[in-house]
Amino acid sequence: xxxxxxxxxxxxxxxxxxxxxxIGVILTLAYLSIQIRGSNRVASGQARQSMSEFAMGISxxxxxxxxxxxKLASGVDLSPGDKEFQYWxxxxxxxxxxxxxxxxxxxxxxxxxxxxxxxxxxxYVESPGFEEFWAREGASFSAEYxxxxxxxxxxxxxxxTPQT
Numbered sequence: 001x002x003x004x005x006x007x008x009x010x011x012x013x014x015x016x017x018x019x020x021x022x023i024g025v026i027l028t029l030a031y032l033s034i035q036i037r038g039s040n041r042v043a044s045g046q047a048r049q050s051m052s053e054f055a056m057g058i059s060x061x062x063x064x065x066x067x068x069x070x071k072l073a074s075g076v077d078l079s080p081g082d083k084e085f086q087y088w089x090x091x092x093x094x095x096x097x098x099x100x101x102x103x104x105x106x107x108x109x110x111x112x113x114x115x116x117x118x119x120x121x122x123x124y125v126e127s128p129g130f131e132e133f134w135a136r137e138g139a140s141f142s143a144e145y146x147x148x149x150x151x152x153x154x155x156x157x158x159x160x161t162p163q164t
Contacts, residue, residue, distance in 0.1 A: 047108040054096055061092075075128050083129070090133040097121060098145045105144070118152075125152045 062069060065085075072078070072086050097117070104114040124130070134153070138146055 044108045047103050047106075048113070051100060051103060051109070054099070058092060058096060072128055086129045087133060090127075090130060091137065093124065094133075094137075094141065094149070097124075097149070098141050101145045101148060102142070121149070121152050122155055125149070125156050 068082070068085055069089070071082060072089070078086070100109070100114070100117050103109045125134075131153075134149070138149070141149070
């Protein structure tokens with residue numbers, strides 16, 4: 001502009017606008033990061049709550065049918081109904097286990113919670129009728145979970161079979 005008016009340096013204005021825009025993008029990304037972290041914590045808590053409710057349901061069912069479970073553990077004189085009950089008991093526990101496994105794999109469960117379940121599974125694979133069930137239905141579960149259960153079975157077999 002001529003005639004003594006203010007001269008606007010559009011390059012400087014553009015640079016300031018870009019800097020402000022960059023700061024805005026950084027602040028937006030920081031905000032989104034905080035929101036995602038919070039959402040992940042909520043999802044993790046919801047997953048844990050859901051798994052706890054499922055486990056409590058199984059515990060209640062097992063308590064209500066304690067006599068039947070005791071009969072299964074003895075392995076003596078199992079009726080066809082007992083064998084069917086045993087089959088569905090294994091299906092229930094392994095379905096729960098698979099859900100737990102995938103929650104852990106998705107990092108929605110603390111290592112300490114997972115370790116307790118993993119230790120429990122080391123013993124569960126020794127339960128009566130498990131091998132027959134696994135031979136019949138193992139392929140019904142995800143490949144990753146099958147691999148993990150098979151590791152538990154191998155650990156059991158190495159404990160049962162003395163190394164010579």
